Amino acid sequence: MRLDETTLHLTPGPFGGRAIAITIDARDIASQRFASAEEARRVVASAAVVTLNGLVLGAPTTDR
Numbered sequence: 265m266r267l268d269e270t271t272l273h274l275t276p277g278p279f280g281g282r283a284i285a286i287t288i289d290a291r292d293i294a295s296q297r298f299a300s301a302e303e304a305r306r307v308v309a310s311a312a313v314v315t316l317n318g319l320v321l322g323a324p325t326t327d328r
Contacts, residue, residue, distance in 0.1 A: 269318075270316070270317065270318035270319065271283075271318055271321055272318065272319070272320045272321070273321050273322075273323070274320060274322045274323070275323045276322070276323060277321070277322020277323040277324060278322050279320070279321075279322040280322070280324065281322060281323065281324030282321075282322070283319045283320070283321045284319065284320045284321075285317070285319055286317070286318055286319065286320055287315060287316070287317050288316045288318075289313055289314070289315055289316075290313070290314055290315075290316055291308055291311035291313060291314070292313075292314045293308065
């Protein structure tokens with residue numbers, strides 16, 4: 265598995281070489297250390313939701 269910009273490359277590929285479009289809702293959190301699990305929960309709960317779009321691309325398989 266390798267992430268390249270907005271494309272996740274999977275080997276072996278589960279999709280017969282096809283690209284699958286994905287949309288994921290995520291939380292926008294700055295890179296930081298948290299003093300406690302409670303602080304991490306508060307930051308995640310208050311973070312803005314962003315929508316990420318990309319592709320999952322599997323290497324072509326030779327199985328038939």
